[in-house]
Amino acid sequence: MPTPRRTFAAAAFLALVLPLSACGSGGDGGGSTDASGKVEGDITFQTWNLRANFKSYFEGVVDGFEKKYPGTHVKWIDQPAEGYADKISADAAGGTLPDVVNVSPDLVAPLAKAGLALDLDKAAAKYKSEYLPGAWASHQVPGLSGTYAFPWYLNTGPLFYNKSLFTEAGLDPAQPPKTYDELFTDALRMAKESGGKVATLANVPTIEDFGRYGVPLMNEEGTAFAFNDAKGVRLLTKYKELYDAGALDSQALTATPESSGKKFLTGAVAMNPGSALDLENFKKQAPSLYKNIGITDQITSTGHVNMYVMGVMVNSRTKHTPAAVAFAHYVTDAEHQMSFAKKVAIFPSTAGSLDDPYFTKEDGTDVTRVRVAAAKSLKTAVNYTPVLFSEQMKTALRNEVAKALQGKESPKEALDNAVKSCDQLLKQQG
Amino acid sequence: MRRQLPTSPWLFAAPGLLIAGAFVLYPFVSTLVNSFTDRRTLVPGGFVGLDNFRELLHDDMFWTGLRNSTLYILGVVPALVILPLLLALLVQKNIPGITFFRSAFYTPVVASIVVVGLIWVWLLDERGLVNSLLETVGIGRVGFLSDQWLLLLSAMAVTVWKGLGYYMIIYLAALANVPRELHEAAAVDGAGPVRRFLTVTVPAVRSTMVLVAALSSVAAFKVFSEVYLMAGPSGGPAGEDTTLVMLVQRTGTGLTGRVGYASALSVVVFAVTVALMLLVLRADRREET
Numbered sequence: 001m002p003t004p005r006r007t008f009a010a011a012a013f014l015a016l017v018l019p020l021s022a023c024g025s026g027g028d029g030g031g032s033t034d035a036s037g038k039v040e041g042d043i044t045f046q047t048w049n050l051r052a053n054f055k056s057y058f059e060g061v062v063d064g065f066e067k068k069y070p071g072t073h074v075k076w077i078d079q080p081a082e083g084y085a086d087k088i089s090a091d092a093a094g095g096t097l098p099d100v101v102n103v104s105p106d107l108v109a110p111l112a113k114a115g116l117a118l119d120l121d122k123a124a125a126k127y128k129s130e131y132l133p134g135a136w137a138s139h140q141v142p143g144l145s146g147t148y149a150f151p152w153y154l155n156t157g158p159l160f161y162n163k164s165l166f167t168e169a170g171l172d173p174a175q176p177p178k179t180y181d182e183l184f185t186d187a188l189r190m191a192k193e194s195g196g197k198v199a200t201l202a203n204v205p206t207i208e209d210f211g212r213y214g215v216p217l218m219n220e221e222g223t224a225f226a227f228n229d230a231k232g233v234r235l236l237t238k239y240k241e242l243y244d245a246g247a248l249d250s251q252a253l254t255a256t257p258e259s260s261g262k263k264f265l266t267g268a269v270a271m272n273p274g275s276a277l278d279l280e281n282f283k284k285q286a287p288s289l290y291k292n293i294g295i296t297d298q299i300t301s302t303g304h305v306n307m308y309v310m311g312v313m314v315n316s317r318t319k320h321t322p323a324a325v326a327f328a329h330y331v332t333d334a335e336h337q338m339s340f341a342k343k344v345a346i347f348p349s350t351a352g353s354l355d356d357p358y359f360t361k362e363d364g365t366d367v368t369r370v371r372v373a374a375a376k377s378l379k380t381a382v383n384y385t386p387v388l389f390s391e392q393m394k395t396a397l398r399n400e401v402a403k404a405l406q407g408k409e410s411p412k413e414a415l416d417n418a419v420k421s422c423d424q425l426l427k428q429q430g
Numbered sequence: 431m432r433r434q435l436p437t438s439p440w441l442f443a444a445p446g447l448l449i450a451g452a453f454v455l456y457p458f459v460s461t462l463v464n465s466f467t468d469r470r471t472l473v474p475g476g477f478v479g480l481d482n483f484r485e486l487l488h489d490d491m492f493w494t495g496l497r498n499s500t501l502y503i504l505g506v507v508p509a510l511v512i513l514p515l516l517l518a519l520l521v522q523k524n525i526p527g528i529t530f531f532r533s534a535f536y537t538p539v540v541a542s543i544v545v546v547g548l549i550w551v552w553l554l555d556e557r558g559l560v561n562s563l564l565e566t567v568g569i570g571r572v573g574f575l576s577d578q579w580l581l582l583l584s585a586m587a588v589t590v591w592k593g594l595g596y597y598m599i600i601y602l603a604a605l606a607n608v609p610r611e612l613h614e615a616a617a618v619d620g621a622g623p624v625r626r627f628l629t630v631t632v633p634a635v636r637s638t639m640v641l642v643a644a645l646s647s648v649a650a651f652k653v654f655s656e657v658y659l660m661a662g663p664s665g666g667p668a669g670e671d672t673t674l675v676m677l678v679q680r681t682g683t684g685l686t687g688r689v690g691y692a693s694a695l696s697v698v699v700f701a702v703t704v705a706l707m708l709l710v711l712r713a714d715r716r717e718e719t
Binding site: 113 | 468470471472473555556557573581661662663664665666667668680681683685687688
């Protein structure tokens with residue numbers, strides 16, 4: 001039967017538009033800041049690249065929670081490391097963010113600003129005392145009041161060095177550099193002795209390096225960046241000297257942590273930051289390097305090493321706030337953080353956990369030595385990456401640093417430009 | 431009496447229309463609309479008129495991206511128009527074992543670009559195979575992956591290497607339609623292989639060459655993977671190897687992505703791509719008349 005043209009036009013329009021109505025914001029459905037009700041309902045929990053190695057651990061955690069709270073069901077989702085932030089942003093924009101999400105502070109900041117992260121100072125203040133104060137504060141966002149994720153595991157690591165490369169350069173492998181000045185002196189000597197073939201470092205300075213060097217990264221209000229001060233300029237000037245001498249790897253301007261790690265494995269680079277996890281890697285992939293591995297503390301002018309913090313956020317739009325908050329707390333409580341720490345080289349953020357003999361007693365192996373040293377340094381460690389420092393800002397800083405190292409701009413000009421770009425991006429973030 | 435339309439053709443077309451609408455038309459219109467807003471990933475934003483377009487005129491990275499994308503066309507398109515044609519002429523003959531070579535030349539086309547990129551990064555690394563060979567013959571190490579221009583040239587070489595087989599197949603189909611008599615007549619007239627190539631083969635496959643030029647120039651202007659894999663996410667030293675599409679990705683993604691600004695960049699990429707197509711097709715028409 002023939003159909004009028006107008007009917008077709010309307011049908012075609014609806015056909016185009018209706019499926020799209022599923023896109024876009026998920027709306028404001030659900031969501032309550034009150035976590036005091038009955039713990040029940042179906043919730044989703046998203047981790048960050050943990051299924052491959054810790055499937056049984058997380059299945060055990062989920063089972064334990066479901067047994068403790070009958071009437072709950074947790075669906076565990078794991079996302080690959082690559083593109084994790086993009087996956088969260090797509091979910092957040094599409095209204096499909098899981099109820100409980102594994103995040104880092106820089107991921108929490110935009111989610112909190114968009115009202116998608118539950119304020120735990122309001123919804124879960126009773127748990128606050130269970131965590132290290134610094135760790136609890138790590139998911140606070142300048143410009144907002146509140147705390148937007150439970151602190152989960154912490155990580156830090158020593159600096160590894162290749163003892164045989166030190167010996168070949170006439171340096172004492174038993175006396176690795178402890179201060180920035182010693183590092184720069186040793187690096188220049190290493191480059192000179194090897195004819196420019198062995199660099200000491202493989203990465204350009206990042207925001208954490210500026211922090212460790214004692215450069216103030218932001219103003220006190222957290223409203224503008226400040227790493228272009230005299231100290232920052234001095235650090236970059238020194239790195240330029242290293243780059244010109246071949247003490248900083250020639251491919252450092254485009255290096256990633258993976259590529260610089262590979263250079264360390266192949267003996268092209270003498271020092272590289274890492275964690276206790278890397279020791280196993282060295283053993284498997286570079287046995288000859290493993291025999292010559294030296295382990296020293298992170299170099300810092302502040303006395304505080306850098307640490308990375310992981311968190312567990314509760315989606316403010318969850319329909320089961322009590323269950324989501326209870327589960328986020330359950331995953332991050334002292335008991336579960338401790339059992340997770342015994343499976344992998346991470347450190348708990350719960351108060352008192354780092355005093356456990358597991359983190360204080362050495363048994364003579366390198367693995368224990370790294371673990372004990374790291375646990376000790378974590379008590380005063382700082383997460384130097386400002387929570388508002390976005391990927392775009394990291395790129396802006398990296399590009400300006402590269403211009404300075406190539407001699408296209410002076411270190412001062414480069415840092416001024418980087419601060420200007422980062423401030424502009426900060427304003428655009430709102 | 432009002433004209434009526436038959437129902438059944440529309441019903442057949444509906445699934446296609448739905449898919450095209452949802453995955454082609456909607457994203458396109460959405461990008462166009464977003465380009466006039468200051469929308470961010472998690473913030474809807476508001477109408478800002480032409481602000482994004484004005485801003486990109488003053489954005490150094492935009493001009494860097496435009497320069498690199500344009501250079502990519504200039505470096506890649508002539509090679510992808512000529513080299514696959516020569517390759518097709520070589521493998522066109524039906525001699526024993528030629529299928530192996532046809533397949534071998536086509537292999538890079540089916541290989542994943544990520545795998546291809548990683549292999550070339552290993553080859554061109556400062557301690558990679560190519561540099562070891564260069565060092566052995568006394569040339570010394572070359573900074574293929576650390577020098578701004580060498581990096582771009584290396585990425586172009588990978589694009590050409592990966593595209594050769596694809597365009598070779600297109601040329602093989604075109605060459606199969608060139609009448610053998612024309613070659614025979616030219617040979618009788620005393621034309622050698624080069625002359626026969628220029629006077630018989632090239633005119634016969636001219637429209638295919640235009641097609642290859644159009645396809646490869648659009649692909650070259652939108653290049654992302656090769657440069658991203660070889661130059662790293664920051665776009666090479668100081669971002670100097672960033673292409674326009676890399677800039678769109680960097681600006682518009684992540685939780686703090688500037689969707690509005692990235693959309694404006696995308697609109698520019700779209701406009702230039704359309705202009706390129708029109709330019710190539712117009713040049714072809716002018717040649718024909």
